[in-house]
Amino acid sequence: MYDVIIIGAGVTGCSIARELSRYKLRTLVLEKGEDVCTGTSKANSAIVHAGYDAVPGTLKAKLNRLGNEMMGEVADDLDVPFSRIGSFVVCLKNDDPKKLQALYERGLANGIKGLEIITDIDRLHEMEPNLSDDVVSALYAPTAGIICPFLLTIAMAENAYTNGVEFRFNEEVSSVSKEDDGSYVVRTAAGVYNTRTVVNAAGVYADAIHNMVSAKKLHITARKGEYCLLDHTAGGHVKHTIFVLPNEFGKGILVSPTIHGNLLLGPTAVDVDDKEATNTTGAGLTEVNTKCFRGVKNIPTREVITSFAGLRAHEDGDDFVIGEPEDAAGFFDAAGIESPGLTSAPAIGRTLAGEIAEKLKAVKNENFNGRRKGILDPKKLTLEERNELIRKNPAYGTIICRCESVTEGEIIDAITRPLGAKSLDGVKRRVRAGMGRCQGGFCSPRVMDLLKKYRNVPMTDITKSGGKSQIVFGYSKRSEEV
Amino acid sequence: MKNCDLVIIGGGPAGLAAAVSAYDAGIRDILILERDNCLGGILNQCIHNGFGLHTFKEELTGPEYADRFIRQVLERKIEYRLSTMVMDITPDKIVTAMNREDGMFQLKARAVILAMGCRERPRGALNIPGFRPAGIFSAGTAQRLINIEGYMPGREVVILGSGDIGLIMARRMTLEGAKVKVVAEIMPYSGGLKRNIVQCLDDFGIPLKLSHTLVDIRGKERVEGVTIAQVDEHMKPIPGTEEDYSCDTVLLSVGLLPENELSKCAGVALNPVTRGAFVNDRLETSIDGVFACGNVLHVHDLVDYVSEEAASAGRHAAEYITSGEKKSDSAVPVRAVDGVRYTVPTTVDPKLCDEMVTVRFRVGKVFKNSFISVYLDDERIQHRKKQIMAPGEMEQVILPKKTLLARDGLKEITVRIEEA
Amino acid sequence: MVETKHLTCICCPMGCQISVDMEDGKVLKITGNTCKRGEIYAAKEVVSPTRVVTTTVKVDGGELPVVSVKTEKDIPKGKIFDVMSVVEEIHVKAPVAIGDVILPDVAGTGVNIVATKNIAKAG
Numbered sequence A: 001m002y003d004v005i006i007i008g009a010g011v012t013g014c015s016i017a018r019e020l021s022r023y024k025l026r027t028l029v030l031e032k033g034e035d036v037c038t039g040t041s042k043a044n045s046a047i048v049h050a051g052y053d054a055v056p057g058t059l060k061a062k063l064n065r066l067g068n069e070m071m072g073e074v075a076d077d078l079d080v081p082f083s084r085i086g087s088f089v090v091c092l093k094n095d096d097p098k099k100l101q102a103l104y105e106r107g108l109a110n111g112i113k114g115l116e117i118i119t120d121i122d123r124l125h126e127m128e129p130n131l132s133d134d135v136v137s138a139l140y141a142p143t144a145g146i147i148c149p150f151l152l153t154i155a156m157a158e159n160a161y162t163n164g165v166e167f168r169f170n171e172e173v174s175s176v177s178k179e180d181d182g183s184y185v186v187r188t189a190a191g192v193y194n195t196r197t198v199v200n201a202a203g204v205y206a207d208a209i210h211n212m213v214s215a216k217k218l219h220i221t222a223r224k225g226e227y228c229l230l231d232h233t234a235g236g237h238v239k240h241t242i243f244v245l246p247n248e249f250g251k252g253i254l255v256s257p258t259i260h261g262n263l264l265l266g267p268t269a270v271d272v273d274d275k276e277a278t279n280t281t282g283a284g285l286t287e288v289n290t291k292c293f294r295g296v297k298n299i300p301t302r303e304v305i306t307s308f309a310g311l312r313a314h315e316d317g318d319d320f321v322i323g324e325p326e327d328a329a330g331f332f333d334a335a336g337i338e339s340p341g342l343t344s345a346p347a348i349g350r351t352l353a354g355e356i357a358e359k360l361k362a363v364k365n366e367n368f369n370g371r372r373k374g375i376l377d378p379k380k381l382t383l384e385e386r387n388e389l390i391r392k393n394p395a396y397g398t399i400i401c402r403c404e405s406v407t408e409g410e411i412i413d414a415i416t417r418p419l420g421a422k423s424l425d426g427v428k429r430r431v432r433a434g435m436g437r438c439q440g441g442f443c444s445p446r447v448m449d450l451l452k453k454y455r456n457v458p459m460t461d462i463t464k465s466g467g468k469s470q471i472v473f474g475y476s477k478r479s480e481e482v
Numbered sequence B: 001m002k003n004c005d006l007v008i009i010g011g012g013p014a015g016l017a018a019a020v021s022a023y024d025a026g027i028r029d030i031l032i033l034e035r036d037n038c039l040g041g042i043l044n045q046c047i048h049n050g051f052g053l054h055t056f057k058e059e060l061t062g063p064e065y066a067d068r069f070i071r072q073v074l075e076r077k078i079e080y081r082l083s084t085m086v087m088d089i090t091p092d093k094i095v096t097a098m099n100r101e102d103g104m105f106q107l108k109a110r111a112v113i114l115a116m117g118c119r120e121r122p123r124g125a126l127n128i129p130g131f132r133p134a135g136i137f138s139a140g141t142a143q144r145l146i147n148i149e150g151y152m153p154g155r156e157v158v159i160l161g162s163g164d165i166g167l168i169m170a171r172r173m174t175l176e177g178a179k180v181k182v183v184a185e186i187m188p189y190s191g192g193l194k195r196n197i198v199q200c201l202d203d204f205g206i207p208l209k210l211s212h213t214l215v216d217i218r219g220k221e222r223v224e225g226v227t228i229a230q231v232d233e234h235m236k237p238i239p240g241t242e243e244d245y246s247c248d249t250v251l252l253s254v255g256l257l258p259e260n261e262l263s264k265c266a267g268v269a270l271n272p273v274t275r276g277a278f279v280n281d282r283l284e285t286s287i288d289g290v291f292a293c294g295n296v297l298h299v300h301d302l303v304d305y306v307s308e309e310a311a312s313a314g315r316h317a318a319e320y321i322t323s324g325e326k327k328s329d330s331a332v333p334v335r336a337v338d339g340v341r342y343t344v345p346t347t348v349d350p351k352l353c354d355e356m357v358t359v360r361f362r363v364g365k366v367f368k369n370s371f372i373s374v375y376l377d378d379e380r381i382q383h384r385k386k387q388i389m390a391p392g393e394m395e396q397v398i399l400p401k402k403t404l405l406a407r408d409g410l411k412e413i414t415v416r417i418e419e420a
Numbered sequence C: 001m002v003e004t005k006h007l008t009c010i011c012c013p014m015g016c017q018i019s020v021d022m023e024d025g026k027v028l029k030i031t032g033n034t035c036k037r038g039e040i041y042a043a044k045e046v047v048s049p050t051r052v053v054t055t056t057v058k059v060d061g062g063e064l065p066v067v068s069v070k071t072e073k074d075i076p077k078g079k080i081f082d083v084m085s086v087v088e089e090i091h092v093k094a095p096v097a098i099g100d101v102i103l104p105d106v107a108g109t110g111v112n113i114v115a116t117k118n119i120a121k122a123g
Helices: A011-020 A059-078 A097-109 A121-127 A149-162 A203-213 A282-294 A341-359 A383-392 A408-416 A424-431 A444-455 B013-024 B041-045 B062-075 B139-147 B164-175 B194-204 B261-266 B303-323 B401-406 C036-047 C077-087
Strands: A002-007 A027-030 A087-092 A116-118 A135-141 A145-147 A166-168 A173-178 A184-188 A192-200 A220-230 A241-244 A254-257 A263-266 A270-272 A304-315 A321-323 A331-335 A399-401 B002-009 B030-033 B049-051 B079-081 B085-089 B094-099 B103-114 B118-120 B136-138 B156-160 B179-185 B208-210 B212-218 B225-230 B243-246 B249-252 B256-258 B290-292 B332-337 B340-344 B356-363 B367-376 B379-389 B395-400 B413-419 C003-008 C017-023 C026-031 C054-060 C066-071 C091-093 C101-103 C113-115
Touching (some): A002 A184, A011 A027, A011 A149, A027 A149, A027 A192, A059 A145, A059 A149, A059 A341, A087 A097, A097 A116, A116 A121, A121 A135, A149 A166, A149 A341, A192 A203, A192 A341, A203 A220, A203 A331, A263 A282, A282 A304, A321 A341, A331 A341, A399 A408, A408 A424, A408 A444, A424 A444, B013 B030, B013 B041, B013 B103, B049 B062, B103 B261, B103 B303, B136 B139, B139 B249, B156 B164, B156 B212, B164 B179, B164 B194, B164 C077, B194 C003, B261 B290, B340 B413, B356 B401, B356 B413, B379 B395, B395 B401, C017 C036, C054 C077
Parallel strands (some): A027 A166, A087 A241, A192 A331, B002 B030, B030 B079, B103 B290, B136 B249, B156 B179, B156 B249, B179 B208, B332 B413, C054 C091
Antiparallel strands (some): A087 A135, A116 A135, A184 A192, A220 A270, A220 A304, A241 A254, A254 A263, B118 B256, B179 B212, B212 B225, B340 B356, B356 B395, B367 B379, B367 B413, C003 C017, C017 C026, C066 C113
16 A cells, blocks of 8 residues: 555656655655656746746745745755746837736735846846847846756656655556545556555646546646757857747747757647647747747747647646645645646645645655755866766766767666666656757667667667657568567 | 877768878878777768769779778878767867777867768758657668668658658668658759669659658657648648658658867858858868868768868868968959859969869759859859759869969959859 | 660769660660760660669677678669578678678679678677
8 A cells, every 4th residue: 555646757746756755655656658757847948937927826826936946955956957047028119018017016926036127228138138129128037047847857756766756657547546445546557556645746637637536627728839949059049038928919939048058949839639749730830930039039040959849737727736626535636737837846746745744644754865966967077077987987988979968978877877768768858868959860879779788678679758669670681580 | 288280080081081191291190080989980881882983983882982091091000099079179279089098188289170070950950840759760870770780760661851861761771671652852853863863762663752841740659650742932831732651760861961069169160051161272261270171061972072172181281280371362262153052162372272273062953054154253264064963963163273373363263153 | 666765874973864765675876975884874774774782781790780781793673672682681700801702693693792891700
């Protein structure tokens, strides 16, 4: 009997798992993907929002502010790159400046610090030289930041795991049912699990999971957001995250540096029926590539290296759904987690873990260690330190991914560490091999070799992202056994 | 820090030929830095034949062609380091490199030859909509998987782009038992060599659809199919022309990009058309003593021309090491106009140049029965008829030094295509 | 009746557009070629086309799993897949050197399969 089963290993589920590992509880995370961070958490704006956007009094408003405040410490504890670069919401010539003022006031109501409306154009252009010439004023939020959503999720999962949380991958939950004694049975194709409590962190499928146990139905719509990612050469085009004021043409496309030095453009917002529809569309990519210019000029869109789409879990009530439904004690929702879900993740984790621990009368885990050391990045070392490292482990002397300068040592670490990478995408999310301008053209055969060697599986079992995403079908010569 | 007369970045066909020619011009302190575990570069995976007709007067495969140059390097005992990645080059020619044995090390070079080659344009750079499943390969990656690693990356294949590697891989995968269903090319002409269209597509009945592109990729995990549509003159898909193909693999052969990240570190000025360095007739970049050749300078169609160009870079680097930077105020620009997309070099110095200067270029569209013309200021000095010129094939003109010198006050050289 | 066949010369990257006038299977006139090789190619291509086949062969105990090979000379175009199905079954032991005959007289063509790459022993 588990104390807690968490359904979903996205940033929300992993944050809850980590926070729960502060207590003596037997916790299991069930994930339908082959790795953590394979759904909404892997395809979003990678922004830590300041918190002026949400309607005061909502869970979004509260958890955004809390999450933003917690992020610095969480990132530090977990060795995850995070930077408070600040954000602008720009008001253009034909926009209504009252809307900017309203946003500012909403921010004040939400308790957001440091907000400022800047109308001094010279100062704005000094802070952000590539702002569009149509910009007349902007709401500046210095506490906004950028983070790597992959590494945040992975780090939270690794830390939860080393503190005793179990993870099972490739297990899609098919049913959750309540027993007479108040405990739950969670079924997947691979197993049947008994648990005292359940956490529903199933992203766009959180409504389906919720509706298995509660008569108070949820309804989640998958809202597609398409993005374009530009090469490092474009990474410095803006220094802050630039939003435009929503107008009659919609919410607008943000332009932001990423924590790894790329430039991100997006997202679109289109509701889709298919919750697996993470495909980009011609119309979506065109929208990103045209609307991005509203707030920022001269974006070198030809430096695009990849485009992707993510699905936000939009609940009909337009707010996060957190906690126990009235008719399902012991079942905890973390549903409707759309933007600012990434920012709020630490706060959602802490809030829910607290509630669950109280319910289960859990005691503190004395051995909990909240510090996690990330994969060593040799680029941060001095020449001498780097040479010392290579002497000890020559794998750090071989570059596998040219574009992002990723060494063999880092990739081996990514594969062999706790909850290590099992696929090309898993390696990519951990150490960025294949994330650069050639998009794995050169390094993917080599990363495949390393996966084969360190996971000790045949090449035909190496996948891009688990499941049926195998990369090679066998040997080219018939004489070889496959 | 160690000093070195000549550091050559890259041990592919360009780096090898440059090393040999610099050696033959008297330079002994040469170091080739190669990131792969063997010399020869991309030729090692180009197992098809057709290399070397100009250089060796015989048809060789890629590995055989590379071997000819590797042997010349070995015979001369030119030093090289394998599995060594160059991490940085500074404007004053300090090269930082790394490998397992030496760790990170720095060299102060008197001259540097950039010979890093090129990379393939990935799917992401094209904004092709659809899913991002396994089974989408750049043609060169598939080539490596099959020809070096011995794996089959797919069974039913659609190829986007008719660049040479794509055409070669259409045949290669067909020979290995795959079904190549179609090659779609967004341009109204192929980007590949004629012979490859004949030998790689026509021979096997593989259709080539010009003015077509991919508008959708299906399959969440592995590719399950694609949609191809015809494009209009603005290269926008025409609604109603969509055709679905089921396939498990998409190969992309949609262009090559010179790998100039290191050149940028060194402060080398790059030509936005070629994405390679601006060079003078001595193949010297905007930084004194830094030379460039091969596909890092501009993407070539034939390796023979790479070798020829690299030999010239090697010779001029040797000259620079021996006699220092040649200074003169007589350099004139070479202008590419009327159908000529670019030229390499972009300046020629009549006083300092070789007896014969080769100017290589590509045309921007297909020309039939047109003339390649060279003007010295307003006077046409060359007018050569070509039956056919296509963007996929490199062209060249040769300028005799004495003709250039004979013109007092020469201001510019112009290369243009004149239609009949 | 004179029949004109159009083909693209493959002897070199020039890709000359060659026209061959034929009557009763005999070549009357070849035009469009820019060199002698083109003429020879065209004359042959319209009557009995041939190709050099390049592929790979499995290597046992080598530092790479396959070695690139070619038919030493061109073979009849119609025999390409016969050659492939024979070559597919071969193993060679490392080391292999460029020019090594991997298989003599492949698929009854009288042409040898030779290695085009050096493969050292693994280790």
